[in-house]
Amino acid sequence: MLDLTLRKILDCLSEDAFVSMDVLCKQTHRSEKTIRKLLSELGGMLEENGANLVKKYGKGIQIVVFDRTAYQKFLSDGEQVFSCNTSEERIRYILYVLLFRNEFIKIEDLCEKLFASRKTISTDLRQIDEYLDGYCLILERKPYHGLLITGQELRFRQCMLEYLMGLQREGDWIRGQCFAGEDVIRQCVMDKLNQYGYLLYESELRTIILQIQIALYRLQNGHGMTIEEMDYNSGLKEIDIDTANVCARSLQGINPAYVFDIPEIKYLAILISGKKRQQASYPDNIVIDMEINQLVNDMLASVIKVFNVDLYEDFELQTILRKHMFALRIRLQYHMQLKNPMLKEIKETYSFPYAMAAQACTILAEYFHTIVSEDEIGYIAMCIALSIERKKKTANRRNIVLVCESGTGSAKLFQYRFEEAFKDYLNRVEVCDVHSLPDKDLSEVDYIFSTVPIQFNVPVPIYQVQYFFDSRSAGRLKKLLKNCNAQSILRYFREELFFTDISGTTKEEVLHQLCARIAEKADVPDTFEEYVMRREQIMQTDFGNCVAIPHPYAPITQETFVSVAVLNKPIHWFTHDVQVVFLLSISVNKENLEDFYNISPMFMLDEEFVQTLIREKSYEVLISAIKKIEDDYEWRT
The missing domain is CATH 3.40.50.2300 (Response regulator)
Known part of the structure; x- marks a missing residue:
């Protein structure tokens, strides 16, 4: 595979004309001595793939092809996978090098490969520091050695997984270059899971296969799980361990170098158990323990407290949530991710159940000391939405x-x-x-x-x-x-709480200023900012589309209101960049907010509206959009 520098030189050369050494130096920003060394390396690769480099004094270098088929295959295989013209593209490439090189790399080498200055690379590395911090990983900088990612192996594998899932063709190339074959692993794992009564969705199976590929790659390079990392009381059952043992032996049949010790077998069991759906006919039923019972009860109590919606009476919902919690508990304990392919549609279609699910998940976030992802909230929102639909059918006529x-x-x-x-x-x-x-x-x-x-x-x-x-x-x-309160949600958006002069480079700075300005205009308690920040610590509040919707951890004000801040520049929030902040405070008086949650996503998630609001920075733009959407919503409902 051609690296970025050799690819750049090859792109400068031609079959039709000679290219001078001076041109190559200028195009690649390299010295003549470096170019001669690189040409020697490139020439050796070309000779093995149907072409030669012809050098002629006074004219330069030209490519001569003697085997067109081999040369075309070489060009195809050597197609540049990583484009590195922007900061985002450079960061993607640097992360690939740091995650997959398994040794120190010097900043000077990155500068040379990426045709970038040390200052530029240092700026990119600061963003990589922030990215890795989300996984509790550290980019170690060691004098005379360079850069190396350090931290728990469990978090390292999680970082690799989400990095690869965020790539497209680069991810396919990395899998082909670094990992064991997907089809072989699929066959090993699927046969054993079916044998032991597991039933997984296709999307979950693809994720498990990628996680196993990552584990095998790390094992090959001498990086295994430790007993300390796998020492949680995870709720794994004997069948999970037995299945993992059988899968491990099957994988060792692919390559005897794959050695699964006790921590690795437990890790494999966690991957399986964290996503399993058991077949109804399988005799080993899930036993719901007291911990899960209490968590579900606390989640439903939280929904009552904030939204005044009682879901306790729905026994079917409680049963679904308790079964769902068995696998979710393991994912939260080990910081595992389960992607929700319907997340966008759930947010838009079931916005009120999603808001209730987000509130319920604050209980989980505090209990497991982790942030519950939007994907997981989406799955719980679907359970709540189903309960609400059932309730509507039995509502008073x-x-x-x-x-x-x-x-x-x-x-x-x-x-x-x-x-x-x-x-x-x-x-x-x-x-x-x-x-x-x-x-x-x-x-x-x-x-x-x-x-x-x-x-x-x-x-x-x-x-x-x-x-x-x-x-x-x-x-x-x-x-x-339906006996709905037909009042407009416009009453929640007061002009004195619409701000266009809030500044800050972090969400903490923005929220601190916004809470202070709200305190000047509205009746809020002294603990208002503390409650808002507490919510930020346990729950993601950015929704994409440049929008964040922070709010206090629990109802704390006498009136419900939304304060809007349109920022001059986007800032990184949790996973998205944000330029419009809708800070929602729910009243302690338990009013019905179903219409608010049904209507507000229609403009908060509307890209055209948000961009207009950012451009115009006008309270009238906001009010006009809400009125239009309410009129439309009124006759559609």
Whole structure:
């Protein structure tokens, strides 16, 4: 494989004309002595792959091909995998070198390979320090030796996994160059998992295979797990260890150099158990212990406290959460990741269940002393969304009376159309004319819907409607029948809490300033900033699309409000860059925020709106967008 420097020289050379040494020096920013040394190395590689370098005094160097097929294959195999023109691209390449080289590398060597100054590389390394800190890894700098990543092996493998999963063609190339064959590992692992009654989704199996490939690569290079790293009370069962042992022996059959000691077998068991779905027919059922029971109870209690939504009565939800927690507990203990391919759709479609799941996961974050990823929150949000949908089907239905002045036929048609449009919200529908209404028993009636004015008093709320109601009117009627509070969420966005002059280079600086400005304009307790920062320590609050939605750890203010800060420049938050901050504070009075959580993602996750808000920095832009979305939401619901 050509490195970046040799590839640059090869790109400068031609089959059609000679290229002078002066041109090569200028194009590569190398001395003539260095170029001659590199040309000698490149010439040897070309001779083995169907071409020669011809040197002619006074003219320069030219490529002469004697085996076109071999040469074309060499060019294809040697295609530059890593592009290194930007800081992001350089960081990606430097991480590859640091993660896969298994020895110290000097900054001078990186400068030469990347055609970059020491100052530029040093700036990139500072960002790499921040990246590695997320895995509790350290980029050691040793005089006369260079750079080397140090830290726990478990975290190193996790870092490698997420680095590779974030790459595209570079990742495919690294797998091909460094790892054991995927098909062979797939066959070894799948056969044994099926034998022991495990059932994994295809996406999970691909992740396990990559994790095993990484483990085998690290073992080959002398880096194994330690007993200390695998010494947690992980809840692994005997079947998990037995399965891992069988898989280990099968993998050793691929290469006797793969030696699985006790910590490595336990690590393999954790990979399997952290993602398993057991077949219903398999006799070794999951036993839910007291720890999981208590965690699920605390999660549901947290949802009640913040959102005033009681999910305790849903036994099916509790059962699903407890089963889900068995594997999730292991992933959290060992900082393992499970990607959620539906995360974006879950956030957009089930935004209220997602908010409840995020709150529930604060219990897990504090208990396991780790940040629960958005992917994991998304899976729990799906469980909660299913519970809410079940609840809607058994919700109280309304008894209504339809008052119509037209004849019997048209009145029956009006009743039919009403029942068809709102059948999910209705229990009993009766029709009468306005003259018969005073004599009608209304003791069990919730609403009267009339196409004509009613001039006398009745003990039931009256709503005048059109005979031919449109979709927008239907939306309003649905909200009424659902007994929803139709108030606009605009009341949460006050102009005095909209800021465009908050500065800072870190999220801590931004939040400190924002909390101080809020304290000047709103009634917040002295512990407000402390609660906001506490939430940041245990939960990711950036949502992508340049948006972060921080909020206090628990309800702490008398009123619900959203303070908006549009920053001059984006800053790195947790995993995303952020330029618009929506700081949400929920009231201690337990108001219903379902509409807020359903509507707010429609503009917070809308790329066009966010970019307009960043450009205009205008409170009117925000309010206009909310009004438009509310109008649209009203008739769609």
